[in-house]
Amino acid sequence: MKEQENNANNSRRSFLKKGIALGAFSATALAIASFQKDDVDETGEKVKLLSPEGEIVEIDKAYVKPAQDLHLPLDSKKIREGIPNRKFVMVIDLARCKNALNCVSACNKHHHITGKNAWLKVYKMQESKDTAPYWMPSTCQHCDQPACVTVCPVDATFKRRDGLVLVDNERCIGCRFCMAACPYSARVFNWEEPDQGEITMNMDMNMTQHASTPEHAGLPSVKGTVDKCDFCPHAIEKGELPHCVSACPNGVFYFGDKYEDTVTNGDETLRLGKLLEDKAGYRLMEGLNTQPSVFYLPPKERSDDFKDGLDKYKKFQSVEKPEQS
Amino acid sequence: MKNQLNFRYIFLALLSVFVLTAGFQNVYAQKAKKNKVRLKAQYIKIMDGESFIDIKATSKIKKQNITVSGIDVIVFNELEDDRIKLGTVTTNMKGEGRFVFKNFNSIQADSSNTYTIYLSFKGNETFKKAKKSISFMNADIIAKMVIKDSVNYISARLSDPVTDTPLEGESLTIQVQRLFGPLILGDEFNDIDDDGTIFVPVEEGIPGVDGILTFEVVLNDSDDYGTVKALIEAPIGTAIIDESTFDKRTMWSPRNKTPLFLLIFPNLLIIGIWGLIVYLIINLFKISKTKN
């Protein structure tokens, strides 16, 4: 009997032993398996990229796929001609602007602006000491008689049929005459290699590289060339509003097609003509005859106090440094 | 000896627990960090066109709302206790996805003529699983353009397609399609009368490409019927005129459209002056080549 018991005990022991060993083994295997990623051979070489969220991330070079030409080639007539039957305009309602600076952040993020001068800036304006101060966001005005285009010696900046004035960073020779000619201080210059990461890419799901195109300015920014607000053709081609327009929490920016006589700020969609008539719209420096495409609605019956915007006002900074992750 | 055995057991047991927990640690750790996903769904039906569910996945991470891209959402047709799988949608970079119903016969309504669609996301390493259910009944909008006393009107009727009875208590919106979103014409809400119809004048002078406008009569996001849209294409708009100077010769045009004055006068000057310079250089050669 004792022997049977012993045998039973022994077999139980050995079963338990085996069971525990098996359990431990499978647990370890599971643990190891769960640490595995997809089956890509990592090269060990890391590259710095700027993610769509505006953060600098480091990933292994193996995950980066080579360039795919998803945009039209640069000298394609279509890029220089633009979208037919459209004329894009923007309306900026100064009565609503509180210097929230969401527009500036969104623009800086989506164009990967890493210099010291933002393309869209909110100015603290006061024409005279007797008139009231107000906040004025200012972009490139995409003038219909653009001085910048007139003076460019190499056709690097051009005016399209749909009203946009864009920059071909592969053609620009960096003479900065366009910057001298622009009365709206709309243009910035890449005085050094832009700090956008080793390979700047418009990272999409598959992390494929997009070729540089005038339709998505800043991707990448090119050393020794000019950059400016492009009215986001990469977005408007998809029927989406430019980033500043969608980012504004106060509905300051309206955008639309002048031929359709309609502009929208994402919430309200209005007839352009009626909006300008009702709210006395005007254009900046109309007397210079540049014929800008940006209309301003005067800061009348403002929703907020001008002083409330002073907290966020930074006289000497318009671009936040991208976060390192 | 028994003590030794005991020790061995205890040791092995402790070891296995340690390894097991180490092995599952990352799983536990991930479970602790997983974020909640919120699924939003909207049912949209376009008359004489597609019907679909627009899905949007968002999540609150670090107090910020972000879109969840690249997740698979399975679409079911829920009927009593059954769930019939209809398909899968993967959200794009903006966290949005659209599931199109191939035809209305592919989904079944319950006894109260209500269709229920159930969306499910199984979860992944970063996100917890999520689900969303929406119900709607089928509704029709029959819309057309009429002219009365040389004024354009839109006449539309909202009805139940099966019984052809008007649906009460709803209001329709008339809008015209524009590039970045529709422009509402007239009042935002036009209440339907007892007949289930509305009769709304269309303002004049709406510009459109070649004068063609696409109007939409919309039942917007109703609780019972979702969103129903009827489209009317009518050439009653004012034709747009291209004001751009792109085809003209201007000072800001590309070089193939240089103003004629600049094309002719400077080039004549250049040819004249360089012609003379070439002549002078030839003279140098002549001097060098003169014989005694």
Added chain:
Amino acid sequence: MKIQEKLLNDLAPRKFDKLGVIWTSALILLIIAGVIAYIDQIIKGQVVTNMRDYALWGIYISNFVFFVATSFVGSVIVAILRLTHNEWRTPLVRVAEIITLASIVMAGITITLDMARPDRLLNLFIYARIQSPITWDVIIIPTTIAISFLLLYFPLLPDLAILKDHFKDKKPRLSRWYGRFSLNWRGTTVQKAIQTKSIKIIAIMIVPIGLMLQTIDAWLFSTTYRIGWDSTNMGAYFIAGAVVAGVAALIVVLFVVRKTKKLENYITELHFDKLGKLLALACLIYLYFNMNEYLIPSYTPSTGEEIHLKTLFTGSYSFLFWLVTIGGLILPVLFLLFKKGRKPLPMFFIGLVVVICSWWKRYIIITPTLLHPFLPIQGVPESWHHYFPSLHEWLITIATLAMALLIITILVRYLPVVPIQRTADEQEKLNNEKH
């Protein structure tokens, strides 16, 4: 015709003395420093300058404008004085031609230094838009280089032939070079006829070309909207300024050349006296344009004009403004009104002051305007509200000035600074008239 031995000995090029070697070496060192700074600029980008988005043009451009202005001296001395039958110009023309060529070549080089993408230089030719003032510059500068070269070369041919003979025994290799460049000049009737006709054509051409060059340079600024640049005065203003800068540069170089080559008998006090009067006249005309440019806007200034003028008259640029106006124009005129002021040594100093002030004058034209744009300067670092050139900019600019001086030095070393054949011809004519 045999050239008098004395004439030949006086005017033929001689080897450099110690001073000349030191001078040339110093220039070469400055140029090397500039080249190193430029390579650094290419590698790092123009961030090494102190130009930023508001002060987007700096001393590279003002230096360029200075070179363009100085290159006008050829048109003035050689052509305008010729067309107005001022025969005393003969000993001066060669130096004037040399300065013109050196200046315009350096202008072409200097402007490419300002380009942030010099690797795309060819775009200026392949994709040129003739609507752009820069394209007009791209056309007129090579044209001026070509015509300035011909202006120097055609009258040089007889002298090269003379020098070939002169050095045949003592320096045969040098003699052969002179021979090659003299293009087989033997003074035959045919050759003389071609040469005379050609020089006449060049002398007539260089005046409108020179005027166009100055005007196009001015239009780089007046075709913009900016306060201080958008002036209808600009073309004529720049032409007058070019006469001042050119004549002053000529006086300085003449003095040095005269002294080091002991040419007091050829470049006499009379020449300095005449040049002094010419410079005084040029300064007066330029002062007239300055009044139109600065005094009249201050009568009814717009907001922008008032800010701009305040900056120049009493503000941050006032020291420079009054320096270049009083020191660079008014005082020189006052000194030049007196005969004593038109003697060679005082003229040298006056000329030097005028040249230096001419250089700073162009700085005053460019920088203050850029720092007063229409919209307020906001959202950029505090340093972007000011501009003073960086070390790189100074090194590169000084290198271009050194290179201009080097070109002049080399040409003056190997070419007869006073035209030998012409002087001989004129002396013969005088002798014939005496008898």
